[in-house]
Amino acid sequence: MFSAKKQNALFFLIVLMLFGAILVFLVFFTPGLSVSIAGSGTEQSVVVKNTSSHAIRNISVSASDGNLMDKIAELLPKQERSVPLGNLAGTVTIIVRAPFHASVSKDVFSDRPAVNISYNVQQQSVFFVGSEAKILLEICRQGSLPTHVTVSESFDETAFDAPEKSVSADFNSENCVSTDFAFVPKKAGDFEILFNIKAENVSESFKRTVSVTE
Numbered sequence: 001m002f003s004a005k006k007q008n009a010l011f012f013l014i015v016l017m018l019f020g021a022i023l024v025f026l027v028f029f030t031p032g033l034s035v036s037i038a039g040s041g042t043e044q045s046v047v048v049k050n051t052s053s054h055a056i057r058n059i060s061v062s063a064s065d066g067n068l069m070d071k072i073a074e075l076l077p078k079q080e081r082s083v084p085l086g087n088l089a090g091t092v093t094i095i096v097r098a099p100f101h102a103s104v105s106k107d108v109f110s111d112r113p114a115v116n117i118s119y120n121v122q123q124q125s126v127f128f129v130g131s132e133a134k135i136l137l138e139i140c141r142q143g144s145l146p147t148h149v150t151v152s153e154s155f156d157e158t159a160f161d162a163p164e165k166s167v168s169a170d171f172n173s174e175n176c177v178s179t180d181f182a183f184v185p186k187k188a189g190d191f192e193i194l195f196n197i198k199a200e201n202v203s204e205s206f207k208r209t210v211s212v213t214e
Helices: 002-028
Strands: 033-038 045-050 056-063 068-075 080-084 090-097 104-110 117-123 133-141 148-155 166-170 176-183 189-199 202-213
Touching: 033 090, 033 104, 045 056, 045 068, 068 080, 117 189, 117 202, 133 148, 133 189, 133 202, 148 176, 166 176
Parallel strands: none
Antiparallel strands: 033 045, 045 080, 056 068, 056 090, 090 104, 117 133, 133 176, 148 166, 148 189, 189 202
């Protein structure tokens, strides 16, 4: 009798384990997403498609380096979304994930030139209250991209008598563009000025501290 109980318990344990395995498979490995590549060069993009018969939500599209390319709230059955490759260059792996669905990935070779920029800042060591001073910013590219760059600034408006400025420029045949930002300090102290650079899909920010004296 005891042996029969043990056999029944073992049977139910095996059934429970099988049920759990099936549930895990259905929850974490349900297919339903596909990824393909469309276009070429600067028009190259990733196409994410819902191949299932139900809606799939909270889809993330990322590159193998961890860069999140897009977050798709929902794809209905047979619906697809195009996601630009952006600044990705060379061979990269695109990974598409969604809760309760199997992840899909695809190796992509992007023939888009990489976007690489550098910048150089020149400023005087000390600013003086009531006297105009300038910060000169030079932005250079390595290669044919980007073709356009935008630079904006932000600062404590109680410290400087000047409106916040935004400058846009085209590289054209030149590999560097220069612009200056003028300030008239209103009070003494050390103040930070934040510069934001945007070129193609590249976005960089940096701060400069200026010392103001009477």
